[in-house]
Amino acid sequence: MLVGASKNKAKVGGILFDKITKSKCNVIPVNPGYEKIENIKCYSSVEEYSKKIDLLIIATPALTVNSILKSCVKKKIKNVIVISAGFSEVKNNKLQEDIVKTARKGGINLLGPNCFGIYNPFLNLDLTFSSTSPKSGSTAFISQSGALWSYISDLDLGFSGFVSLGNMADLSFNEWVEYFIKDKKTKKIVLYIERLTEGREFIEICKKSKKEISVIKAGQTKKGSDATISHTASIATDYAIYSGAFSQARVKQLESLVEAFGMSSEKILLKNRESVIITNAGGAGALLVDRLVKQNHKVSSPIDILGTATAKDYEKELKKLENKKYKGNIIIILTPQEMSEPENTAKVILESKLKKNIIALFLGDKSITDAKKILEKVGIKVVTKI
Numbered sequence: 001m002l003v004g005a006s007k008n009k010a011k012v013g014g015i016l017f018d019k020i021t022k023s024k025c026n027v028i029p030v031n032p033g034y035e036k037i038e039n040i041k042c043y044s045s046v047e048e049y050s051k052k053i054d055l056l057i058i059a060t061p062a063l064t065v066n067s068i069l070k071s072c073v074k075k076k077i078k079n080v081i082v083i084s085a086g087f088s089e090v091k092n093n094k095l096q097e098d099i100v101k102t103a104r105k106g107g108i109n110l111l112g113p114n115c116f117g118i119y120n121p122f123l124n125l126d127l128t129f130s131s132t133s134p135k136s137g138s139t140a141f142i143s144q145s146g147a148l149w150s151y152i153s154d155l156d157l158g159f160s161g162f163v164s165l166g167n168m169a170d171l172s173f174n175e176w177v178e179y180f181i182k183d184k185k186t187k188k189i190v191l192y193i194e195r196l197t198e199g200r201e202f203i204e205i206c207k208k209s210k211k212e213i214s215v216i217k218a219g220q221t222k223k224g225s226d227a228t229i230s231h232t233a234s235i236a237t238d239y240a241i242y243s244g245a246f247s248q249a250r251v252k253q254l255e256s257l258v259e260a261f262g263m264s265s266e267k268i269l270l271k272n273r274e275s276v277i278i279t280n281a282g283g284a285g286a287l288l289v290d291r292l293v294k295q296n297h298k299v300s301s302p303i304d305i306l307g308t309a310t311a312k313d314y315e316k317e318l319k320k321l322e323n324k325k326y327k328g329n330i331i332i333i334l335t336p337q338e339m340s341e342p343e344n345t346a347k348v349i350l351e352s353k354l355k356k357n358i359i360a361l362f363l364g365d366k367s368i369t370d371a372k373k374i375l376e377k378v379g380i381k382v383v384t385k386i
Contacts, residue, residue: 003046004058005029023124032044049075057127062113065084077108099113100170111165113166119134121134128150130154130338132367137157141161141163145192146166181208181210187211194218194286206250215253218286264385265385268288272328275292280305285304288333308339314334329359347374368384
């Protein structure tokens with residue numbers, strides 16, 4: 001069941017509805033504004049539907065989420081994904097506490113909020129906003145940054161599954177690592193971590209695994225840690241503590257995300273010692289900050305324009321820097337999400353008065369090919385893997 005389903009394919013509810021209809025699963029749309037969506041009956045509320053629901057996805061404004069969860073409790077729905085943002089990541093802690101209280105009272109397994117969704121290739125079920133649904137494989141990816149999936153899924157790789165944890169208000173790494181350890185289709189597990197909630201339990205779960213577990217930790221530096229706070233409200237502990245925990249857990253610690261998938265990250269050639277980052281992927285921004293700070297580079301916290309960013313959003317931020325007559329490097333990070341506009345963003349870069357200062361990180365492969373050609377045609381090198 002999709003609460004917040006929409007006919008508008010530019011909206012989250014429209015994107016997710018379209019993707020579920022292509023899967024092996026039945027979709028039950030809920031939106032009081034419609035009687036039907038693409039000839040499928042649309043319900044006005046969760047409680048109006050009389051049959052059993054295996055999974056419910058919420059893609060409505062944050063203030064509506066708790067009441068929808070209360071309907072789930074009445075309907076005895078046990079599995080809920082909250083895509084909606086606007087909780088602890090923007091300091092709405094009380095709102096997040098309320099939904100957790102409701103979920104636990106009703107015995108609901110809650111994923112999210114501020115979540116990018118899940119992907120199960122064996123059901124052809126893509127509940128994410130990535131522009132590419134990759135082929136099936138034997139690697140599971142569990143990430144606190146959903147937008148990193150839109151980048152990694154665009155590469156020619158195979159997966160047994162993907163889970164975006166978002167704010168980890170309820171379900172965390174521990175439950176999902178345990179799940180994929182038991183999953184017969186999964187041979188390897190990759191984790192992108194900003195913070196852990198129950199470190200001791202995490203160590204014990206990982207120690208029991210006979211499968212390879214690799215981890216990439218954002219927030220290894222103070223600046224990188226600051227970037228994770230604004231991303232998923234993740235206040236990272238001193239990295240030395242995490243590193244010790246990972247050693248005890250016998251997981252492989254890696255410096256770059258693509259390294260976990262058998263690839264090499266590309267060099268970023270900077271012209272100045274100072275940089276500003278504009279990104280539609282908070283996780284990618286945090287990883288890049290760590291990398292630059294370790295190279296004694298001066299970088300401010302990333303300007304996160306969110307996964308819904310269009311070319312106009314990048315243009316708006318570039319105009320601000322033009323007005324300030326900014327002289328440092330401008331690093332543009334774009335991950336290919338459904339709302340992204342790689343080619344138009346490339347054109348925005350070409351039209352910028354500061355284009356000589358711009359370094360383009362258009363992360364991915366298939367979805368950014370044309371944008372890469374536009375930029376490289378005029379001599380702007382594009383980094384596609386970090």
